[in-house]
Amino acid sequence: MRTIRLHEFGAAENLRYEAVADPEPGAGQVRIAVEAAGVHLLDTALRQGIEGGPMPLPQLPTIPGREVAGTVERVGPGVEESWVGRRVVAHIGQAPGGYAELTVTEAERLHEIPEALDAGAAVAMIGTGRTALGILGFAEIGPETVAIVPSAAGGIGTLLVQYLAAARATVIGLAGGKAKADQVFENGADLALDYLDPSWPDAVRARYGDRPATLLFDGVGGEIARAGVDLLGKGGVRLVFGWSGGRVEFDERELAERGVTSQTVLGSPMLERAGGLRALETRALAEAAAGRLRPAVHRFPLADAAAAHRALEGRETTGKVVLIP
Structure with missing residues (x-):
């Protein structure tokens, strides 16, 4: 089969398109003929050899990728x-191997793909979709909600905006x-x-000055998080699920005096x-199949995995990035 392998930590160019044994x-596993494989920002950190994240560095050489959709061809x-012949999607967990024409995983991880979804959308929902719904589970959302969503054109942000809009919340993307930004509005x-325009907080205040924000969905961190927290009113909540723009610390006493709380929701919570x-995962697939959530998918050929990594790191993508063998 053809696959992407990493032999040495470093730049995206270290991802090689190679032929390896099938x-x-x-026992307890299936082999999937892959139709789409998810690319996660975490993959780019692991590729660089950055330690300290939610997953340990892999042993090299490795085939990256942990989200796949395709057809079971062997058990x-x-x-x-x-199971043979059924179209399935799975998050294959700690064991990598998704960037390939074929991959194996435990049968207990499989979900049958709803007929309404293609492989790319299924991959988006099995990872990004489950995370978006998990984050939303920590928030009370309704017509009185005023939510700020940084990185609103990304995979998670796209789904957060859709969910919030359907709940009749006021959404600032x-x-x-x-x-x-035009895509986020649409x-x-x-x-x-x-957010590249530093005056964006002023635009929020000009539009909603009498209605302070109640929720900040912070998957970015950095100065955007600082500006977002400044827009939260009394009782406002910051839900933290990433720091692609850099980790940021807040004075807990100052937040308490303002009546603002901050909670990290990934991991154990x-x-x-x-x-x-x-x-x-089950709920995310059902929401997409019913059309209530519509994942955005940015596709690259499997052979162009390095280009996919560069685009993701350069913030040149929209929605979930997937590789197509």
């Missing part, structure tokens, strides 16, 4: 033959550049702003909720 499913011992935001990640 993997064989072990291992102990797995029902009825931020994106890098006018073109992305996706349902009430106000869509280019999300894993410990009823049903865990599996329940979120």
